[in-house]
Each structure stands twice: as structure tokens, then as C-alpha cells.
Amino acid sequence: MAPPYDVVVPEGRLFLLGDHRANSNDSRFFLSEQSGSVAATAVQARVLDNQTGLLALALTVLLGLLLTLSALVVQIASWVARQRSLPAPVPLNPDPPVDAQSV
Known part of the structure; x- marks a missing residue:
């Protein structure tokens, strides 16, 4: 289980979480780098x-x-x-x- 976190996501960026949270290397593990967020323009696909x-x-x-x-x-x-x-x-x-x- 990941430790609790408090994040403010900057404008134009996304905070990404994996589907299987217990085994996902997602934004929670990169909180020191721009709050773990990813530029919205870097996302190549999305779920409709x-x-x-x-x-x-x-x-x-x-x-x-x-x-x-x-x-x-x-x-x-x-x-x-x-x-x-x-x-x-x-x-x-x-x-x-x-x-x-x-x-």
C-alpha cells in the first residue's frame, strides 16, 4: 500500500494512476518531480x-x-x-x- 500523499496538480498537467494500484509505478512514485504530474501533451491515448x-x-x-x-x-x-x-x-x-x- 502506498503512503498517503497530498498533491496539487499544475495547470496543463495530469496526475496518472495505474489500474492496479497495488502494483502500478504511476505518478505517486514521482512526487518529487513536478508533483508526479505529466504534461497533458505527452499523453498519447485516452479512454473515452x-x-x-x-x-x-x-x-x-x-x-x-x-x-x-x-x-x-x-x-x-x-x-x-x-x-x-x-x-x-x-x-x-x-x-x-x-x-x-x-x-
Whole structure:
């Protein structure tokens, strides 16, 4: 557990904390360097508040599952149609029928 700290973050800078605070080497460990803050212009990415990306991902997965299921149904239907259109197999009879009168 990190010791308690009191920080004033200067204008134009950010105080960054890691997601797993017990194991993050974040701004709390650099308090002697500009209060542990980082210039806002140095940050290369950020988390957005809206869930648009998550919704798009969920819809993409759902569409992929739907397309996979429909392809499976079409494959099964074509296999059934092909089986029905094949002629019935003709059994091979190597011995001609024996006529009782010829014996």
C-alpha cells in the first residue's frame, strides 16, 4: 500500500494512476518531480467516456455469429437437396434369376 500523499496538480498537467494500484509505478512514485504530474501533451491515448466502440464490437460479433449460422443452415439445406436428387442405388445381382422350368 502506498503512503498517503497530498498533491496539487499544475495547470496543463495530469496526475496518472495505474489500474492496479497495488502494483502500478504511476505518478505517486514521482512526487518529487513536478508533483508526479505529466504534461497533458505527452499523453498519447485516452479512454473515452462513451461506449460507442464497445457497442460496435458487440454488433460486429453478433453479425458474425448470425452470418455463420446462416451459412451453416444453407450448407445443410444444400446437402439435403443433393441427397434427395440422387437416384436410388440399383442393387447389383451377379446371378441371374433361376427359372424353375429350365431346371
